[in-house]
Amino acid sequence: MDNTSQIEYWNGPAGQKWVRDADRMDVMLSPFVDAIIASVVPRPGQSVIDIGCGAGALSLNLSSSAVNVSVTGVDVSAPLIELAKKRSAAVGAGINFIVADAAVWKAAEPVDLIISRFGVMFFSDPVAAFANIRANLKPTGRMRFACWRPLQENAWALTPLTAAMHLLKTPPTPPPPETPGPFAFGDADYVRRILMGSGWSNITITPWDGDLALPGATAEEAAEFMLEMGPLSRAITEQGIDPAVVKGAVVAKLQALAGEDGRTRLKAAAWIVEAEA
Numbered sequence: 001m002d003n004t005s006q007i008e009y010w011n012g013p014a015g016q017k018w019v020r021d022a023d024r025m026d027v028m029l030s031p032f033v034d035a036i037i038a039s040v041v042p043r044p045g046q047s048v049i050d051i052g053c054g055a056g057a058l059s060l061n062l063s064s065s066a067v068n069v070s071v072t073g074v075d076v077s078a079p080l081i082e083l084a085k086k087r088s089a090a091v092g093a094g095i096n097f098i099v100a101d102a103a104v105w106k107a108a109e110p111v112d113l114i115i116s117r118f119g120v121m122f123f124s125d126p127v128a129a130f131a132n133i134r135a136n137l138k139p140t141g142r143m144r145f146a147c148w149r150p151l152q153e154n155a156w157a158l159t160p161l162t163a164a165m166h167l168l169k170t171p172p173t174p175p176p177p178e179t180p181g182p183f184a185f186g187d188a189d190y191v192r193r194i195l196m197g198s199g200w201s202n203i204t205i206t207p208w209d210g211d212l213a214l215p216g217a218t219a220e221e222a223a224e225f226m227l228e229m230g231p232l233s234r235a236i237t238e239q240g241i242d243p244a245v246v247k248g249a250v251v252a253k254l255q256a257l258a259g260e261d262g263r264t265r266l267k268a269a270a271w272i273v274e275a276e277a
């Protein structure tokens with residue numbers, strides 16, 4: 001299995017952007033912390049792996065809400081793991097953060113629980129990756145992760161892109177279905193096929209629908225964030241477009257949608273996926 005292109009991506013400029021924007025990203029994605037861990041807080045003495053943990057928000061939340069639980073965060077991005085380690089040290093959390101490819105990494109001991117917030121959609125061979133992830137779980141263990149539904153259902157990501165579309169050199173071509181990337185798991189049948197093919201049982205896939213508040217107190221700040229993150233950011237980077245060229249159109253659109261408090265809240269759609277080893 002070759003995840004080289006994703007490993008390069010998350011260790012390059014994109015990884016640096018995620019480091020820079022980690023605090024704002026964590027505020028925006030905070031609803032998913034509860035959605036993933038509220039119902040699965042492990043018992044004392046149990047162990048957990050957070051796959052594609054990034055800067056560690058989910059690991060840190062779990063560690064602070066569970067007593068005497070050992071948490072390991074695994075991610076391919078060295079800069080994000082460095083930040084996760086700093087965050088853990090700052091609060092004395094003692095989480096074990098590791099730079100590794102979760103598709104092939106072997107835990108020293110199988111764990112009780114595997115979790116992920118949007119960190120499992122990037123494997124070149126997802127069936128092999130989820131078989132390896134399952135091998136890191138005890139036979140009694142469970143997994144619970146969040147992944148995005150299709151871009152078309154996620155206005156938080158789609159709206160900034162459509163607002164800037166007329167200023168792009170060419171409309172971005174959507175990746176072929178099932179291509180590794182943030183929206184690769186949009187089709188629940190595909191997710192179920194992957195998990196069944198890698199030996200998981202009692203699979204449940206539940207829709208999560210809600211509004212996400214884009215980071216920033218104003219539409220301008222929200223637009224600046226969306227020029228750094230998500231499909232619009234990818235499109236302007238790939239097409240070599242100066243963000244300043246599209247910023248005005250994005251600010252205007254987000255401004256029109258902003259609430260009385262000046263903040264823009266847009267629809268988000270995800271799957272909460274649960275399975276047993």
Ligand SMILES: C[S@@+](CC[C@H](N)C(=O)[O-])C[C@H]1O[C@@H](n2cnc3c(N)ncnc32)[C@H](O)[C@@H]1O
Nearest residue numbers: 010052053054075076077101102117118119122
């Ligand atoms: C969308 S980010 C989510 C980060 C974090 N879970 C969060 O919610 O903030 C996806 C993460 O998956 C990581 N990732 C991608 N492929 C991976 C792999 N094969 N093994 C481990 N981590 C991977 C990336 O480096 C990145 O940090």
